[in-house]
Amino acid sequence: MKKTIRIGTRDSELALWQANTVKNALEALGHETELVPVKSQGDLVLDKPLYEFGITGIFTKTLDVAMLTDTIDIAVHSMKDVPTALPKGIVEAAVMKRAHTQDILLHKGTDFLNGKGTIATGSLRRQAQWLNRYPQHEVVDLRGNVNTRLKKLEDNNWNGAIFAAAGLERINLKPETYLDLDWMIPAPAQGAMLIVAKEEDAFCRNALAALNHEESEICVHIEREFLRTLEGGCTAPIGALAVIEENELHFKGALFSVDGTKKLDIEKRINVSDSKNFGKLCAEEILQAGGSELMKEIKSKLAQKG
Numbered sequence: 001m002k003k004t005i006r007i008g009t010r011d012s013e014l015a016l017w018q019a020n021t022v023k024n025a026l027e028a029l030g031h032e033t034e035l036v037p038v039k040s041q042g043d044l045v046l047d048k049p050l051y052e053f054g055i056t057g058i059f060t061k062t063l064d065v066a067m068l069t070d071t072i073d074i075a076v077h078s079m080k081d082v083p084t085a086l087p088k089g090i091v092e093a094a095v096m097k098r099a100h101t102q103d104i105l106l107h108k109g110t111d112f113l114n115g116k117g118t119i120a121t122g123s124l125r126r127q128a129q130w131l132n133r134y135p136q137h138e139v140v141d142l143r144g145n146v147n148t149r150l151k152k153l154e155d156n157n158w159n160g161a162i163f164a165a166a167g168l169e170r171i172n173l174k175p176e177t178y179l180d181l182d183w184m185i186p187a188p189a190q191g192a193m194l195i196v197a198k199e200e201d202a203f204c205r206n207a208l209a210a211l212n213h214e215e216s217e218i219c220v221h222i223e224r225e226f227l228r229t230l231e232g233g234c235t236a237p238i239g240a241l242a243v244i245e246e247n248e249l250h251f252k253g254a255l256f257s258v259d260g261t262k263k264l265d266i267e268k269r270i271n272v273s274d275s276k277n278f279g280k281l282c283a284e285e286i287l288q289a290g291g292s293e294l295m296k297e298i299k300s301k302l303a304q305k306g
């Protein structure tokens with residue numbers, strides 16, 4: 001049976017690039033497709049830090065609803081924006097081959113690094129890690145899609161702002177000069193795209209299975225399992241990165257206090273074939289090493305703000 005696969009996407013330039021990549025890949029396999037751009041809550045509200053919503057999934061919810069009400073068949077997401085628990089009836093259908101995982105700093109000169117400075121980011125994870133490394137600096141909030149954030153950086157006298165390299169590369173906006181933040185642990189699943197489908201939709205799930213990149217899938221699953229085990233549904237400053245080299249999986253993960261003064265991290269290598277549950281095991285080590293306490297502290301701190 002032939003059917004047109006309706007691809008739901010947010011309508012930012014980055015989201016459209018990602019959805020078009022999936023569209024092209026499906027068409028290359030002989031499928032008929034149609035793009036359906038949908039506005040998400042996360043894109044509409046620009047005046048509040050994201051964590052103040054107190055919910056996860058602000059970017060994905062609208063598309064989940066569109067899928068469950070049968071306006072679209074599948075949805076393409078930046079995987080790091082997708083909550084670790086999907087709504088009932090929606091499943092992960094494919095993880096695309098991952099792009100760059102790193103965060104980078106766009107700046108107007110780097111002299112400030114050794115003195116005072118102001119950095120903009122809307123991410124608690126980036127804020128905490130920046131302050132952990134540069135306690136003398138100030139971090140201000142920066143919201144909006146990538147294009148909006150670039151414009152705000154231009155219009156304000158901040159020293160710099162932090163972006164995912166993958167996001168800028170995809171829309172051809174990575175400038176010539178930037179600072180590679182190789183010490184900063186990325187968000188779980190940063191640089192990866194996830195395609196979701198309805199659990200019952202065998203046709204789409206089948207079509208999408210051909211797009212899955214297994215190595216990327218193994219890595220992001222371990223990172224998200226680390227996140228899920230630590231967070232318990234709250235947006236805490238958590239970073240995780242798994243990389244496969246030969247048959248070895250190299251994992252780095254960390255939990256920070258919001259102000260960056262506390263850091264609990266872990267770094268381990270394991271054979272890929274033994275890596276089942278590895279994200280959970282690493283998270284449990286962090287929880288036992290003071291992570292449970294720190295998570296309580298973070299939750300009460302965020303509850304005060306919200």
Ligand SMILES: NCc1[nH]cc(CCC(=O)O)c1CC(=O)O
Pocket residue numbers: 078079080081146162163164166167168189190191192
């Ligand atoms: N939070 C927004 C978001 N979601 C995905 C990306 C970029 C692509 C990716 O990291 O996978 C970005 C922009 C950024 O973090 O700078």
